[in-house]
Amino acid sequence: KESGNGPGWLFFSPAMHDRIVERVRLECELRRALEQDELRVYYQPRVVLGAGIIGMEALVRWEHPTQGLIPPADFIPLAEETGLIVPLGEHVLRQACLQTRAWQESGFHNLRLAVNLSARQFQDPHLCDLIGAVLTETGLPAEWLELEITESTVMNDLETTVHTLERLKQLGVHISIDDFGTGHSSLSYLKRFPLDTLKIDRSFVRDIANDADDAAIAGMVITLAHALNLEVIAEGVETHEQAAFLRDQSCSVMQGYLFSPPVPNDQFEALLADRRWT
Numbered sequence: 634k635e636s637g638n639g640p641g642w643l644f645f646s647p648a649m650h651d652r653i654v655e656r657v658r659l660e661c662e663l664r665r666a667l668e669q670d671e672l673r674v675y676y677q678p679r680v681v682l683g684a685g686i687i688g689m690e691a692l693v694r695w696e697h698p699t700q701g702l703i704p705p706a707d708f709i710p711l712a713e714e715t716g717l718i719v720p721l722g723e724h725v726l727r728q729a730c731l732q733t734r735a736w737q738e739s740g741f742h743n744l745r746l747a748v749n750l751s752a753r754q755f756q757d758p759h760l761c762d763l764i765g766a767v768l769t770e771t772g773l774p775a776e777w778l779e780l781e782i783t784e785s786t787v788m789n790d791l792e793t794t795v796h797t798l799e800r801l802k803q804l805g806v807h808i809s810i811d812d813f814g815t816g817h818s819s820l821s822y823l824k825r826f827p828l829d830t831l832k833i834d835r836s837f838v839r840d841i842a843n844d845a846d847d848a849a850i851a852g853m854v855i856t857l858a859h860a861l862n863l864e865v866i867a868e869g870v871e872t873h874e875q876a877a878f879l880r881d882q883s884c885s886v887m888q889g890y891l892f893s894p895p896v897p898n899d900q901f902e903a904l905l906a907d908r909r910w911t
């Protein structure tokens with residue numbers, strides 16, 4: 634083509650070409666990262682004021698040899714698109730279960746581990762077998778594992794979701810709904826699904842102490858959880874005011890920078906040994 638205005642030229646615009654090249658490059662790098670064991674599991678404590686650390690959420694990071702620590706937002710979406718999230722998620726699950734078992738055996742018996750599951754993993758027909766196998770292999774009793782799934786994941790195909798959740802419940806693991814309230818979905822699924830916990834999204838916690846609307850939404854989620862006999866956790870707790878407000882609304886389990894950001898396992902051990910927030 635002689636002109637830069639033809640449809641062919643539009644399609645292969647340099648910017649698009651660069652984006653595709655960048656994507657392919659990142660995908661190759663991510664495959665390599667899995668093979669070379671560059672993914673690290675960080676842990677963020679879950680705290681009950683007065684009782685201390687009752688568990689933690691596993692959050693993955695990529696320790697890139699030249700780019701340093703890459704946050705999950707920069708590679709989880711691509712891992713989901715390409716299906717790499719399945720082996721990646723399995724790696725995180727196995728690492729985190731092994732680590733939790735080791736902490737339990739060193740004396741912290743009542744630590745519950747929460748692991749994030751993406752929609753792609755949840756739809757994988759081998760999911761339940763995999764989780765059962767990892768629990769057996771690592772020796773972590775199922776009751777100490779919690780799987781965090783989002784509303785959009787459970788709203789995909791209701792029949793399959795009920796079936797999968799029931800199989801997971803039979804294993805004995807806990808199920809929580811992550812980012813609760815952000816999914817624009819109806820609440821009716823709450824009574825159909827065997828759930829254990831609602832996690833109040835960080836966006837409602839942020840202004841909880843000075844925005845009446847956010848306070849009302851958070852209060853409603855807490856009331857709803859209690860009425861349905863579910864546990865409730867607040868995420869993104871950054872200030873003493875937020876923590877006090879949540880405690881007054883009888884939301885006792887909290888997670889956020891006020892306590893600690895996600896940290897590598899040695900730093901998490903230091904938090905445990907410290908017996909802080911007890």
Ligand code: C2E
Binds near residue numbers: 691725811
């Ligand atoms: P998420 O599951 O909602 O995790 C909570 C995010 O909030 C984490 O970001 C955490 O570091 C951050 N956070 C915790 N406390 C605070 C706080 O007080 N203030 C603020 N501003 N942020 C806080 P992170 O680690 O960057 O993870 C981002 C997202 O990536 C996660 O959101 C989750 O959707 C995804 N992700 C992380 N690890 C995994 C994984 O192993 N598997 C899957 N499927 N997704 C993961």
Ligand code: CA
Binds near residue numbers: 690749781811
């Ligand atoms: Ca989560």
Ligand code: CA
Binds near residue numbers: 811812834835868
């Ligand atoms: Ca969340």
Ligand code: CA
Binds near residue numbers: 812
């Ligand atoms: Ca989130």
